[in-house]
Structures are given as structure tokens and as C-alpha cells.
Amino acid sequence: MNRIRLVFVGDVKAPWAVEACRHYTQALERFVRCDVALVRDAKDARDPVMRCRKEGQNLLGVLGPKDRVVGLDVGGKAYGSEGLAAKLSTWLDDPGRAPCFVIGGPYGFSxxxxxxxxERMSLGPYTLPHELARVVLLEQLFRGMSILAGHPYHHA
Structure with missing residues (x-):
């Protein structure tokens, strides 16, 4: 079974977001194995630059050499659902590298x-709260995998 890695800075705390992440992760795992890694946020850092640097070090510590790292970034490429499905197909067909989606902390990435x-990927031109960005990413990954499997979830 193919694998997708998900690396997130910090933990989800809001009950609605915890439930939504659980729901979409379980749904996604019908199609692909999901490895989720949480890295410690740097709330103790005095300023945003130091916080980004500390969180960046934490991120770099969990990324493997075979990860195809896709950073979620407002300046990245925005794919439609079908476009993301096509990219997922390409990425998953590479046996040497697993797609690894990374969401940084509230100040982004170092x-x-x-x-x-x-690669850099955007969920759209919006600024999303960290927890909502996770839910949207998981739902879109599930939708993309559903499209690839011919599952009726996606009907546009």
C-alpha cells in the first residue's frame, strides 16, 4: 500500500478540529497509509523569527531523505481537486519517495x-487558522484519492 506522510507543527486542540482530522485521516487510510508526525511548536520563543527558526529545526529533524516534501504555503501552487489527484498519482507512482505534506506554525516556515x-502548495489565497488548514488538507487528500479510485465522493 502506498504511503503519505503528514508533518504538522503543534497539536490540534479544538474538539471540532480533532474530530474532523480523525474523520478524514481514517477516510484517507482506506486508500493510502498515513504516517502523521507532530513536531513541537516553539511558543516559548520571544519573537516570530526565533519561533520560525526553532520550529524549522524541529521540522528538519523529522523529514527523511526519501520524503518528497510539499510545504503548504500561501505562495505555493493551488491545485483544484482533479489537479491534486493527478499530482498525487504522479507522486505515489514514485517508489523511491513518499509525498510528505508539511504545515508549519502560525508564522510559517523558516x-x-x-x-x-x-514543492510548495497552497490551499488557496485565504489565510486559514492552523487547525482549519489541517482539516482542509486532509479532506482534499481524501477527495484526491477518491477521484483516483473512482469513488463517488467527488462529483463535480
Whole structure:
């Protein structure tokens, strides 16, 4: 079975987001194995730059050499559902590298973490709260896998 990695800074706390993430992760796992890694946020950092640097170090510590790192970033490429499905197909067909979707902390990514990105992807032009971004990513990954499997979930 193919594998997708998901790396997130910090933990989800709001009950609605915890439930939504659980729901979509379980749904996604019908199609692909999901490895989820949570890295410690740097709330103790005094300023946003230091916070990004600390979180970037934490991220770099969990990214493997065979990960195809897709950083979620407002400046990245925005795919429609069918476009994301096509990219997922391409990424999953590469036996040497697993797609690894990364969502940073509230101040984004450090320059060091950005250098590790193979691709940058956007969920759209909106600024989303961290917890909502996770839910949207998981739902879109599930939708993309549903499209690839010919499952009726997606009907546009």
C-alpha cells in the first residue's frame, strides 16, 4: 500500500478540529497509509523569527531523505481537486519517495525549512487558522484519492 506522510507543527486542540482530522485521516487510510508526525511548536520563543527558526529545526529533524516534501504555503501552487489527484498519482507512482505534506506554525516556515521543500502548495489565497488548514488538507487528500479510485465522493 502506498504511503503519505503528514508533518504538522503543534497539536490540534479544538474538539471540532480533532474530530474532523480523525474523520478524514481514517477516510484517507482506506486508500493510502498515513504516517502523521507532530513536531513541537516553539511558543516559548520571544519573537516570530526565533519561533520560525526553532520550529524549522524541529521540522528538519523529522523529514527523511526519501520524503518528497510539499510545504503548504500561501505562495505555493493551488491545485483544484482533479489537479491534486493527478499530482498525487504522479507522486505515489514514485517508489523511491513518499509525498510528505508539511504545515508549519502560525508564522510559517523558516528559510532553512523552506530549502527542504520539493514543492510548495497552497490551499488557496485565504489565510486559514492552523487547525482549519489541517482539516482542509486532509479532506482534499481524501477527495484526491477518491477521484483516483473512482469513488463517488467527488462529483463535480
Amino acid at each position: 528559510p532553512e525549512a523552506r530549502t527542504r521543500f520539493d
